[in-house]
Amino acid sequence: xxxxxxxxxxxxxFRPVVCSSLCAAASSALCPAASSALCPAASSALCAAASSALCPAASSALCPAASSALCPAASxALCPAASSALTCSRLLSLxxxxxxxxxxxxxxxxxxxxxxxRAPEPVPQAHSSVQRSIVSTPGPPPNxxxxxxxxLRCRCRCQQxxxxxxxxxxxxxxxxxxxPSRPPLPLQLHQNLCRQRTLVAIxxxxxxxxxxxxxxxxxxxxxxxxxxxKQTRAFQADELLQHYLDxxxxxxxxxxxxxxxxxxxxxxxxxxxxxxSLPPIINGxxxxxxxxxxxxxIECTATDLTKAKVVLNTVVTMFSEYAETPFEVEPVEVVDxxxxxxxxxxxxxxxxxxGVDYINATLGTGLAPTEVQSLLRKMSLFGELSAxxxxxxxxxxPTRSDVLHACDVMxxxxxxYGYNNIERKIPATVTEGRELPINQLTELLRQECAAAGxxxxxxxxxxxxxxxxDQLRRTDxxxxxxxxxxxxxxxxxxxxxxxxxxxxxxxxxNKDAPLPVKLFEVSDVVLLSGDHHVGARxxxxxxxxxxxxxxxxxxxxxxxxxxxxVLGVPYKGADPALEAKAGGTYxxxxxxxxxxxxxxxxxxxxxxxxxxxxxxVHPEVLTAFEITYPVSALELNLEPFCFDQFYRPMx
Numbered sequence: 001x002x003x004x005x006x007x008x009x010x011x012x013x014f015r016p017v018v019c020s021s022l023c024a025a026a027s028s029a030l031c032p033a034a035s036s037a038l039c040p041a042a043s044s045a046l047c048a049a050a051s052s053a054l055c056p057a058a059s060s061a062l063c064p065a066a067s068s069a070l071c072p073a074a075s076x077a078l079c080p081a082a083s084s085a086l087t088c089s090r091l092l093s094l095x096x097x098x099x100x101x102x103x104x105x106x107x108x109x110x111x112x113x114x115x116x117x118r119a120p121e122p123v124p125q126a127h128s129s130v131q132r133s134i135v136s137t138p139g140p141p142p143n144x145x146x147x148x149x150x151x152l153r154c155r156c157r158c159q160q161x162x163x164x165x166x167x168x169x170x171x172x173x174x175x176x177x178x179x180p181s182r183p184p185l186p187l188q189l190h191q192n193l194c195r196q197r198t199l200v201a202i203x204x205x206x207x208x209x210x211x212x213x214x215x216x217x218x219x220x221x222x223x224x225x226x227x228x229x230k231q232t233r234a235f236q237a238d239e240l241l242q243h244y245l246d247x248x249x250x251x252x253x254x255x256x257x258x259x260x261x262x263x264x265x266x267x268x269x270x271x272x273x274x275x276x277s278l279p280p281i282i283n284g285x286x287x288x289x290x291x292x293x294x295x296x297x298i299e300c301t302a303t304d305l306t307k308a309k310v311v312l313n314t315v316v317t318m319f320s321e322y323a324e325t326p327f328e329v330e331p332v333e334v335v336d337x338x339x340x341x342x343x344x345x346x347x348x349x350x351x352x353x354x355g356v357d358y359i360n361a362t363l364g365t366g367l368a369p370t371e372v373q374s375l376l377r378k379m380s381l382f383g384e385l386s387a388x389x390x391x392x393x394x395x396x397x398p399t400r401s402d403v404l405h406a407c408d409v410m411x412x413x414x415x416x417y418g419y420n421n422i423e424r425k426i427p428a429t430v431t432e433g434r435e436l437p438i439n440q441l442t443e444l445l446r447q448e449c450a451a452a453g454x455x456x457x458x459x460x461x462x463x464x465x466x467x468x469x470d471q472l473r474r475t476d477x478x479x480x481x482x483x484x485x486x487x488x489x490x491x492x493x494x495x496x497x498x499x500x501x502x503x504x505x506x507x508x509x510n511k512d513a514p515l516p517v518k519l520f521e522v523s524d525v526v527l528l529s530g531d532h533h534v535g536a537r538x539x540x541x542x543x544x545x546x547x548x549x550x551x552x553x554x555x556x557x558x559x560x561x562x563x564x565x566v567l568g569v570p571y572k573g574a575d576p577a578l579e580a581k582a583g584g585t586y587x588x589x590x591x592x593x594x595x596x597x598x599x600x601x602x603x604x605x606x607x608x609x610x611x612x613x614x615x616x617v618h619p620e621v622l623t624a625f626e627i628t629y630p631v632s633a634l635e636l637n638l639e640p641f642c643f644d645q646f647y648r649p650m651x
Contacts, residue, residue: 174295174324186315193311197255200302200311201280203268205287207295210270216301218264226275228282237265237278244281255281266301277301312345313398349395354406356390362410364422375416381409437650438540438642442522445542445638448566452559454520454544459502461524462492467501471624473594482526482536495526495536499543500595500635501625504617507547508625515629516548518555522638541612544634547627551616553600556634560588560604560614567641569606582647584608595621596633604636612636 186202194200221237228240235243241260244253258280259265268276275284279301289296298315302308316329323329334342356369367375369389376383376394381403383394396403403409414422435443446456462484469476482495496502499521507517522542529537544559546552564571564586570578572585579585584607591603593613601615614634622631642651 174328174330189311189314193307193314197280198258199304199307200300201277202311202315203277203279203283203299203301204289205276205283205297205299206289206293207297208293209287210274210276210297212271214271214276214299215269216266217269218266220263221265224265224267224275224278226278227285228278229285229288231285237267240278241281252282268299268301309344309346310401313347314401316345317347317397317399345398347398349397350403352394352396352403352406352409354392354394354409356392358406359410359413362407363414363417364425365417367413367417372413375413376409378416379412381412438639441642442540442542442638445563445566446522448562449520449522449542449544449559452562454518454559457503457506457519457521458523459499459506459521460492461496461526462487463494463496463501464491465493467491467505468494468496468498471504472498472501472621473618479528482528497525497527498635499523499525499541500545500633503543503545503633504621504625504627504631507545507631508627511626511628516546516552516555518544518546520544540638542634542636542638545617545631546633547629547631549629551600551630552632553616556614556632560634560636563636564606568647569641586611588614591615594618607640609640611640 186204189200189202190197194202221241224237225234227234241256245256247253266279268279270276270287274286276287277283277299287297296319298312298319300308300312300315302311320327320329329345329347331343331345334344336342356367356372359365359372360367369385369392373383373385373392376392380397380400381394383392385392392409394409403412450456465476465481465483468474468481481497484493484495487493503519503521506519510517520543522540524538525541526536526538528535531537542563544556546555561571568578569582569584569586572579572587574585586604586606588602588604591601591613592598593601593603593615595618596613596615597618601613603610604612604614612635614636615632617631617633622628639651643649
């Protein structure tokens with residue numbers, strides 16, 4: 001069965017969005033959905049509201065629920081041309097029906113809509129309900145010109161680069177009127193939603209200069225040749241990209257890297273193999289819109305299906321305000337690379353359910369359900385209250401792609417109500433902010449280390465498994481380090497469980513520094529822990545390394561004694577009075593850590609617990625980190641020493 005196109009006006013709910021700049025996807029700076037090239041035109045042949053053949057809702061045989069009050073074609077009171085207070089019809093796309101039977105479904109609504117220039121008044125309950133009548137017409141509309149049936153058919157053959165499921169998403173605007181002084185909407189969208197064209201690229205074309213069906217393909221750059229916009233001669237695709245890099249790097253040149261290294265480039269052809277666009281770089285000059293343009297063909301190519309739908313809906317809803325028949329867009333049939341037939345744009349609204357209590361509790365207000373409903377109408381969110389008034393079932397229009405969750409609705413209520421109108425209250429709980437004791441301790445300790453002649457370093461908390469274990473000659477038992485599930489690089493595989501590897505890596509990267517090199521770092525390591533609900537815990541540590549022509553063991557040993565002195569922990573047997581006050585001492589004992597040289601290392605014991613190691617680093621470890629001079633190191637757990645002046649623990 002032949003494909004078809006049906007013209008359907010947009011719901012009047014779009015009007016306050018376009019006129020009052022409430023669309024988050026396009027602000028008032030984006031609102032002029034017009035490029036300087038478009039002008040008014042008259043074409044009513046495709047308007048569903050102007051042709052009874054396209055509105056089966058007028059026939060009770062097709063739709064028992066239909067009446068003249070529901071059919072725009074049967075009642076001029078509901079036509080946008082006759083009354084700005086009433087809505088027209090909304091296109092409802094039924095994917096399965098369209099694929100199997102190519103049927104058109106028109107969803108006719110009757111909603112009282114506020115004037116665009118002022119805030120909406122509360123809609124009476126009798127008018128807030130939506131009367132719906134779905135009417136299906138098999139096959140293409142009988143009064144559609146035969147040549148248009150193929151003109152608006154787009155077949156996508158591109159399965160690489162800028163195509164996944166939505167290869168090409170087109171739409172058609174008839175007779176738009178735009179002003180040359182206004183900035184074009186696609187230019188603004190390319191900067192934000194489209195992420196500098198890396199996700200979506202938008203193209204607008206003069207429909208009278210091209211003929212369908214259109215095709216979206218991926219070809220080698222040598223097979224693509226056309227005259228681009230603002231150029232007078234034809235370029236091959238690879239030659240054109242190099243031209244932009246050489247002469248226009250600040251504008252079009254910055255988009256060239258998106259496809260430059262690809263084996264094939266995306267390109268859009270019409271039925272005569274005329275190039276419409278080389279997305280996401282430039283359109284062809286052949287289909288450029290001008291002041292004589294009557295009909296605009298819009299296409300969006302993308303690597304992200306969701307973003308493509310959002311951008312297309314934003315463009316067509318903004319453009320539609322300036323159409324010959326305001327708020328009317330013609331959908332286009334798309335056949336993707338897998339043979340699946342789709343209709344775009346899909347302007348159906350989304351449903352979201354929000355609790356009134358949640359809105360009031362979050363904002364700190366006591367608004368009645370009807371007040372919340374009225375405020376949301378100002379933000380172009382219309383909905384029905386539940387029987388008990390506790391919840392709101394909202395219809396989110398395609399212009400509000402920013403509304404995803406209940407918190408977005410709550411924010412809209414706050415904006416409409418006015419944040420300055422929310423009563424200021426003293427919180428029920430009183431807290432006093434202060435620095436964490438462990439942070440206060442480490443800040444003081446940093447000053448002492450710096451005063452001792454050491455330079456502070458700050459390294460990554462993520463490291464490779466090899467640096468954390470293998471290069472330190474330690475075994476990964478699987479119960480020490482937290483592993484990253486999807487590491488971006490091989491250097492960031494695990495959370496570090498020791499500061500020693502980071503300090504040694506810094507020494508290896510600074511071989512040319514004058515000797516001696518004395519470094520320290522006070523930071524966290526991450527260790528697996530079954531006692532914590534997240535399965536891991538942080539531990540604050542100090543690491544000190546000394547690199548010189550000699551080992552420097554006595555330097556790190558002296559640093560250990562200085563740290564314990566400023567922490568107020570006596571050496572075992574040195575000061576009985578202080579030992580009694582502190583409730584413990586520190587000492588060192590023989591150790592066998594594989595990262596240190598045997599016989600030239602010790603473990604630090606304080607308050608009966610092992611709190612660190614120090615000694616001369618093993619030569620194999622130095623070789624692994626590409627260090628050519630001897631190194632001595634000290635690593636100490638600081639958390640057992642976080643106590644007040646009375647030695648009472650503060651953690």
